[in-house]
Amino acid sequence: MTVKNPSTPALKIDRTPVSTPGGPRAKEEKIVVTVRLRPLNKREQSAKDHVAWDCIDDHTIVYKPQPPERAAQSASFTFDKVFGPANLTETVYEEGVKNVALSALMGINATIFAYGQTSSGKTYTMRGITEKAVNDIYKHIMNTPERDFRIRISGLEIYNENVRDLLNSESGRNLKLLDDPEKGTVVEKLAEETANDDQHLRHLISICEAQRQVGETALNDTSSRSHQIIRLTVESTLRENSDCVRSFVASLVKGLPFYTFPNGLRSYRFMPITVDVNKHPLQNFVDLAGSERASQTNADGARLREGCHINLSLMTLTTVIRKLSVGKRSGHIPYRDSKLTRILQHSLGGNARTAIICTLSPASAHVEQSRNTLFFATRAKEVTNNAQVNMVVSDKQLVKHLQKEVARLEAELRTPDPSNEKDFKIRQMEREMEELRRQRDLAQSQVDELRQKLQYEQQGLKPFESPNPVVKKCLSFSGTLSPKRDGKESNRGDRTRNTMGRQTMRQSSTAPFTLMHEIRKLEHLQEQLGEEANRALEVLQKEVACHRQGNQDAAETIAKLQAEIREMCAVRTATKEVEVDSVVAVNKSVSANLKDEITRLHSQGSNIANLEEQLENVQKSIDKLVMSLPSNTQQSNGEAVLMANQSKKKKLLPLASSNGANLQNFIKSPCSPLSSSRQVLESETENRDPEYDDAVSIESLPVSDKETPKKSEEGGDVTSKEGTPYRRSSSVNMRKMQKMFQNAAEENVRSIRTYVTELKERVAKLQYQKQLLVCQVLELEANEAAGYNLENDDNIPEIQEESPVSWHLIFREQRQQIIELWDVCFVSIIHRTQFYLLFKGDPADQIYMEVELRRLTWLQQHLAELGNASPAHVGDEPTISLSSSIRALKREREFLAKRLTSRLTVEERDALYIKWDVPLEGKQRKMQFINKLWTNPHCAKHVQESAEIVAKLVGFCEGGNLSKEMFELNFVLPSDKRPWIMGWNPISNLLHL
Numbered sequence: 001m002t003v004k005n006p007s008t009p010a011l012k013i014d015r016t017p018v019s020t021p022g023g024p025r026a027k028e029e030k031i032v033v034t035v036r037l038r039p040l041n042k043r044e045q046s047a048k049d050h051v052a053w054d055c056i057d058d059h060t061i062v063y064k065p066q067p068p069e070r071a072a073q074s075a076s077f078t079f080d081k082v083f084g085p086a087n088l089t090e091t092v093y094e095e096g097v098k099n100v101a102l103s104a105l106m107g108i109n110a111t112i113f114a115y116g117q118t119s120s121g122k123t124y125t126m127r128g129i130t131e132k133a134v135n136d137i138y139k140h141i142m143n144t145p146e147r148d149f150r151i152r153i154s155g156l157e158i159y160n161e162n163v164r165d166l167l168n169s170e171s172g173r174n175l176k177l178l179d180d181p182e183k184g185t186v187v188e189k190l191a192e193e194t195a196n197d198d199q200h201l202r203h204l205i206s207i208c209e210a211q212r213q214v215g216e217t218a219l220n221d222t223s224s225r226s227h228q229i230i231r232l233t234v235e236s237t238l239r240e241n242s243d244c245v246r247s248f249v250a251s252l253v254k255g256l257p258f259y260t261f262p263n264g265l266r267s268y269r270f271m272p273i274t275v276d277v278n279k280h281p282l283q284n285f286v287d288l289a290g291s292e293r294a295s296q297t298n299a300d301g302a303r304l305r306e307g308c309h310i311n312l313s314l315m316t317l318t319t320v321i322r323k324l325s326v327g328k329r330s331g332h333i334p335y336r337d338s339k340l341t342r343i344l345q346h347s348l349g350g351n352a353r354t355a356i357i358c359t360l361s362p363a364s365a366h367v368e369q370s371r372n373t374l375f376f377a378t379r380a381k382e383v384t385n386n387a388q389v390n391m392v393v394s395d396k397q398l399v400k401h402l403q404k405e406v407a408r409l410e411a412e413l414r415t416p417d418p419s420n421e422k423d424f425k426i427r428q429m430e431r432e433m434e435e436l437r438r439q440r441d442l443a444q445s446q447v448d449e450l451r452q453k454l455q456y457e458q459q460g461l462k463p464f465e466s467p468n469p470v471v472k473k474c475l476s477f478s479g480t481l482s483p484k485r486d487g488k489e490s491n492r493g494d495r496t497r498n499t500m501g502r503q504t505m506r507q508s509s510t511a512p513f514t515l516m517h518e519i520r521k522l523e524h525l526q527e528q529l530g531e532e533a534n535r536a537l538e539v540l541q542k543e544v545a546c547h548r549q550g551n552q553d554a555a556e557t558i559a560k561l562q563a564e565i566r567e568m569c570a571v572r573t574a575t576k577e578v579e580v581d582s583v584v585a586v587n588k589s590v591s592a593n594l595k596d597e598i599t600r601l602h603s604q605g606s607n608i609a610n611l612e613e614q615l616e617n618v619q620k621s622i623d624k625l626v627m628s629l630p631s632n633t634q635q636s637n638g639e640a641v642l643m644a645n646q647s648k649k650k651k652l653l654p655l656a657s658s659n660g661a662n663l664q665n666f667i668k669s670p671c672s673p674l675s676s677s678r679q680v681l682e683s684e685t686e687n688r689d690p691e692y693d694d695a696v697s698i699e700s701l702p703v704s705d706k707e708t709p710k711k712s713e714e715g716g717d718v719t720s721k722e723g724t725p726y727r728r729s730s731s732v733n734m735r736k737m738q739k740m741f742q743n744a745a746e747e748n749v750r751s752i753r754t755y756v757t758e759l760k761e762r763v764a765k766l767q768y769q770k771q772l773l774v775c776q777v778l779e780l781e782a783n784e785a786a787g788y789n790l791e792n793d794d795n796i797p798e799i800q801e802e803s804p805v806s807w808h809l810i811f812r813e814q815r816q817q818i819i820e821l822w823d824v825c826f827v828s829i830i831h832r833t834q835f836y837l838l839f840k841g842d843p844a845d846q847i848y849m850e851v852e853l854r855r856l857t858w859l860q861q862h863l864a865e866l867g868n869a870s871p872a873h874v875g876d877e878p879t880i881s882l883s884s885s886i887r888a889l890k891r892e893r894e895f896l897a898k899r900l901t902s903r904l905t906v907e908e909r910d911a912l913y914i915k916w917d918v919p920l921e922g923k924q925r926k927m928q929f930i931n932k933l934w935t936n937p938h939c940a941k942h943v944q945e946s947a948e949i950v951a952k953l954v955g956f957c958e959g960g961n962l963s964k965e966m967f968e969l970n971f972v973l974p975s976d977k978r979p980w981i982m983g984w985n986p987i988s989n990l991l992h993l
């Protein structure tokens with residue numbers, strides 16, 4: 001189409017190209033972020049809601065706390081532009097996004113998003129913006145008679161993760177997304193219409209809007225239930241009589257590549273590319289579906305399902321923005337986790353100019369949602385795009401252009417200019433060669449070092465203790481693994497954590513080796529745990545044996561425990577054998593090593609499961625042992641013996657007096673039986689068989705072994721003043737001593753139990769760390785497969801040192817993200833409670849946070865990919881779909897509702913109903929109340945209170961067993977004992993109790 005109207009005054013648009021036309025350089029520029037606050041709507045007015053936000057100037061919006069709230073809660077946010085309730089859409093367009101909306105006319109891709117809570121005014125705003133942009137595009141066309149323009153339009157919506165064509169409803173309910181190496185993600189069979197004029201274009205846009213999925217919710221009568229993308233493609237060509245050769249095609253999907261001639265000269269910027277402009281849209285107008293809370297929209301059935309999909313994809317968008325905001329080098333950006341981010345990949349940190357309009361409801365009822373929108377907007381401000389002018393030329397024009405270039409170069413050759421582009425290019429290439437040489441030398445030295453280390457290892461010397469800090473910096477988790485918790489150790493842990501930081505696996509080509517090393521270190525620690533457990537059990541055996549009551553059960557239990565521990569050690573030995581094989585991999589390629597490593601990890605899953613199970617058995621056996629300890633009544637026959645033992649028992653109380661969880665103290669305590677050879681001997685003497693013990697009289701004991709007579713604290717004489725032997729004591733004192741003895745024995749056993757619990761926790765930690773490592777190995781492998789050049793990859797992040805302050809910030813951010821992911825993935829609220837209450841930002845929590853985040857991200861992606869498909873089955877285990885997750889959560893809530901009666905008093909329940917706005921008389925009040933828990937991931941207070949209530953209902957806090965219970969439930973291994981990477985089923989772990 002050609003439109004001419006030379007008399008129309010030129011449009012005022014930003015003609016500053018982001019790069020020199022024809023130049024390959026792209027200019028980095030931030031996303032334009034504006035905020036629009038709409039007026040209170042009728043619903044809000046009738047609810048007597050008040051305005052909670054104020055636009056104090058063109059750039060700042062502040063929260064106005066209400067009188068009961070503290071001033072400290074006020075907050076202000078600054079953006080490129082802020083529009084208050086009085087501002088019209090025209091103003092938003094003119095002052096906020098016009099330049100971006102018309103960038104496409106300059107050959108630059110552009111996208112405008114509306115983001116915000118449901119009913120905040122996204123559709124209202126985007127309709128106006130699109131309308132104004134269409135007006136201006138056609139004005140510009142009329143003002144540019146020297147060019148021919150062609151405008152095409154396509155429209156799509158993403159509804160429940162299905163892509164639908166809005167211009168052609170016949171094309172199917174779920175269009176495929178294809179990966180085009182040149183254009184990026186393209187939507188298969190997406191219809192594209194050429195607009196004849198502005199009226200026709202408006203008509204086509206209105207068809208798209210009419211086709212869009214809309215539904216009624218409690219907050220919006222016409223709520224958009226899908227993300228809508230209207231795409232315009234503008235192709236413009238200079239007329240034949242023009243001496244310029246360029247035609248601009250902007251692309252929102254992917255910018256056309258700029259070719260460089262083989263000789264490297266970039267003065268030839270254009271190649272005769274046959275361009276299918278239909279697949280290179282110019283301008284996206286994106287009206288996102290609104291983020292919503294089911295509790296506010298009163299959604300159920302189809303609406304609820306829509307809401308879930310909406311929240312899932314918005315969560316991915318938030319994640320992408322969050323990651324981009326900390327820099328593109330921050331590792332993997334999960335564009336592929338949702339169709340929205342996949343389709344708009346180039347508008348998010350890529351070749352496009354982007355503007356985001358964040359819409360807000362002013363109502364105080366929506367403060368949390370508005371705050372979240374502003375947090376999103378704040379993040380988005382930091383995202384940088386690399387927009388560039390996209391041009392193609394026709395073959396004919398190109399020939400002309402090349403002829404001119406040849407002539408120019410010939411002229412240049414005849415009169416060489418030292419400052420000409422060729423010389424510059426040569427100098428540049430020399431610099432690049434120098435840099436390449438440097439990198440090659442570095443790589444060589446790293447390879448040499450690795451080779452040397454492997455040699456050491458083969459010679460039985462300590463492997464992988466590299467003096468090279470680069471290698472050491474890679475992913476060392478030893479700090480968090482250390483069983484010691486003294487000051488020194490925690491410092492080391494901090495250092496390790498700092499170096500670990502948020503680095504990704506693309507640090508250097510040594511990462512795979514280092515990973516293998518780390519994995520081995522973890523396994524070594526596991527092995528140590530097994531040994532420690534064995535030693536603990538041996539001590540226990542001695543302890544119990546020395547208190548012999550002729551209790552056959554105890555003896556059997558001990559034997560069983562030892563057998564279990566032996567089995568644990570056997571498992572570890574088997575693992576070690578495999579390990580040795582995999583270490584000798586000096587001649588293998590990195591990827592082969594990684595594969596071996598992963599296979600080996602797979603095969604170890606059952607070993608870890610065994611270890612865990614063995615510890616579980618140990619725990620049970622110890623419990624049984626405690627139960628089987630002799631009672632007062634049983635002891636009457638052996639009082640003398642008990643007294644004799646009691647006389648020595650004071651030497652056998654290390655577990656009672658020291659921290660039983662610390663094996664070092666446990667074994668080396670000054671009073672411990674193992675603290676010196678003499679004490680070992682004593683302990684051995686005491687561990688004689690019962691018959692022997694029975695035969696031993698107090699008088700026959702060496703004098704040194706007799707206790708100095710002491711006054712009992714409780715008033716009774718344990719011995720007579722003259723040092724009369726025990727048998728002279730009264731029966732009351734005997735019972736007292738008997739009781740004391742039993743207490744001491746029980747205390748010792750309890751200490752060992754605590755210790756075993758700690759072992760379990762440490763195994764759980766290892767488990768977590770191993771999962772993380774495997775994730776990283778897989779990531780590395782995937783990168784390798786994708787052909788990343790690790791040494792030269794521009795995306796390689798710098799290793800960042802993290803201060804405790806930055807960890808704290810990261811923790812808060814990660815925790816918020818985890819909470820939001822729990823919500824969108826319908827994760828068990830008991831799991832949420834455990835995790836939330838357990839991980840409070842301690843530096844050692846870092847690994848858990850990372851793993852939880854990864855698992856949830858995986859789960860989110862999985863659920864999104866699954867979409868509406870019915871759950872498939874993998875082997876015997878059903879793959880969980882969104883609906884089955886919702887069902888599981890419902891069952892869990894029912895369970896908790898039942899617990900309300902048994903765990904809380906009537907008064908406590910009523911107080912909670914009142915606090916949580918649940919009618920006291922309602923029949924379903926218990927369920928209503930439980931259904932309110934964990935429903936608002938954005939409100940910190942709500943989350944905290946929900947966690948406290950669930951913890952109380954499930955009994956996490958009882959008896960100070962918080963940590964133990966959480967580990968037990970949280971990190972339980974899959975019971976099916978399949979290789980653990982397979983068995984690592986985040987869904988089943990996360991969704992089931």
Ligand SMILES: Nc1ncnc2c1ncn2[C@@H]1O[C@H](COP(=O)(O)OP(=O)(O)OP(=O)(O)O)[C@@H](O)[C@H]1O
Pocket residue numbers: 037038039041116117118119120121122123124125220222223224225288289290291359
């Ligand atoms: N700036 C504004 N001035 C006046 N009315 C507005 C404004 N913004 C929105 N509204 C009105 O508020 C209501 C909700 O707006 P809209 O449908 O655009 O919200 P939305 O964010 O797109 O919601 P959803 O995400 O549910 O689709 C509409 O009736 C709309 O007319």
